[in-house]
């Protein structure tokens with residue numbers, strides 16, 4: 001079959017952009033069907049996982065000929081909402097290609113990456129390439145909200161024989177080998193209401209939360225920065241309290257968004273916040289502050305010396321004109337759900353500039369779509385090959 005990867009990856013990315021999957025609300029079934037339909041048309045094995053009404057994961061497989069671990073590519077089907085249309089120079093769902101760029105919501109994050117991943121499976125299939133293990137593409141729902149798709153995938157047997165994970169988030173074709181995790185901590189302060197004219201008769205719950213969030217240290221002082229991720233961060237991103245301007249509030253709630261590094265997990269964060277809450281309660285004895293973790297996403301880190309990273313560099317030399325920078329990023333991905341339970345070595349790699357994520361005029365270079373496709377179609381052979389120091393061509397470990 002005459003397969004022009006450059007034309008095919010651009011055409012597929014355009015069709016994915018033209019099929020909205022904004023989250024919220026997160027109805028990815030239409031875009032899932034576009035991806036699954038293309039995979040079937042290319043003769044690839046496709047299975048789907050119903051998560052909910054209108055929500056479907058798509059798992060596409062290029063079967064290997066042996067029993068080596070599978071290489072898993074993963075990307076998300078949803079996008080953030082478009083926002084104000086007047087800020088866009090092109091229709092965000094038009095799939096317009098202009099000046100060498102595909103414009104639209106999701107072009108960068110991450111329908112371009114998904115298109116490159118699926119097209120790379122087709123390249124290998126039409127080339128008749130035999131791999132000793134499966135190459136699997138998992139396209140999941142819900143990454144922009146609650147990782148519903150990867151959490152569902154995590155509970156199935158799809159990843160049972162996985163040896164390595166590549167997540168197609170936009171990295172501008174760099175090799176992202178580490179990303180931060182997240183711990184969302186809820187603080188609820190209970191005080192006592194009173195007439196606004198006699199605040200000394202009440203206990204102000206907003207004041208208690210204000211004291212806590214201004215004093216809160218989410219980290220013990222001795223946390224060493226990660227070489228690629230630096231230090232954890234924290235930001236109070238939600239706060240609500242009070243019922244009227246002339247009533248002392250008896251209730252206040254805040255949520256702190258803590259971005260973590262390896263070694264700093266929910267228990268560490270929680271202990272530190274509770275210590276702060278204890279100090280506030282000692283100073284305001286009639287206040288009660290309840291602290292709990294709403295959810296946690298794990299940080300991910302793979303050594304730059306790991307065979308997956310070495311194979312990725314070799315694939316970059318062969319397809320991108322040289323080695324690529326290895327670096328860390330502060331946001332989390334589906335790897336937070338999928339990698340830690342299996343100790344999966346993980347790299348993030350995809351087309352598109354991170355600076356354009358979640359913004360108006362999101363656009364991806366069509367040249368980079370093709371370059372990403374080439375990289376992704378060469379990586380499996382290099383990874384399973386003899387040149388990366390992999391015992392038997394299939395080492396696993398982190």
Ligand SMILES: [Zn+2]
Pocket residue numbers: 076109110143169170
């Ligand atoms: Zn993304």
